[in-house]
Amino acid sequence: MNHSAKTKQPDISLAICGYSRVLEIISDKWTALIIYALENGGVRYGEIERRIEGISKKMLTQTLRKLEWNGLVQRHITPTVPPMVEYSLTSLGGSLLQPMRELRQWGRDNYWHVEEARANYEAMSEK
Amino acid sequence: MNHSAKTKQPDISLAICGYSRVLEIISDKWTALIIYALENGGVRYGEIERRIEGISKKMLTQTLRKLEWNGLVQRHITPTVPPMVEYSLTSLGGSLLQPMRELRQWGRDNYWHVEEARANYEAMSEK
């Protein structure tokens, strides 16, 4: 009753692949860094901005909104003047930390292999 | 001797973060799907194309080249006419499978939470 039993392999569909769906959520340039900034608890807007080198207000706000929209981050406003806004991970957001840490670790352990491969590839192309 | 001992937290730097480096490698639209297509061994160009729904020759070739450049995939040509080209994961590429599978699993398990959060967020905005 399911997909093509006679052909060698099932299709790989972008629309259905769990990985693609995760990427849609966490592959924006600043998303992961913001999640890491929040991994130890709630942090104020300005403090996140200070912690992450090079991020602009626009990108910070935009990325936080998307994280909120996806249910990974929650926003808590204390209506003083001026206002104080604190962001924190939801439990859904927290559940992403473990798998993300593993990818990060892979990057730390293996990035030099990647750089080596690139140098090698380019050396080959020139000959 | 290291970074600012008196300020509350060390900076989070895009350039240095292991996670950002991994994203640089595997966040392209088709990259993960190609890696999955190769997870059980070498596959020919045309076969990858058939397995991945919706990919164009241009994107397939371009993504394969980048994967090769990064040392994750290797290319083996049998110079018959017409030529036969087989791609397979290197050991470096294979080492990415485990962490990627975990993210994929997260997507499968939690995507419905994300969709729920989105619906909720939008319902809030309208009021």
Added chain:
DNA sequence: CGGGATCCTACGAGATACTG
């Protein structure tokens, strides 16, 4: 303090056509 509104541009990626 914590944003929002605009403008601009580089680049990812699709469509289409051609080739050894």
Added chain:
DNA sequence: CAGTATCTCGTAGGATCCCG
């Protein structure tokens, strides 16, 4: 079969200025 070569377009993301 396994690619290249162009053309085009949408959008992510940076810069800048303004606001309650």
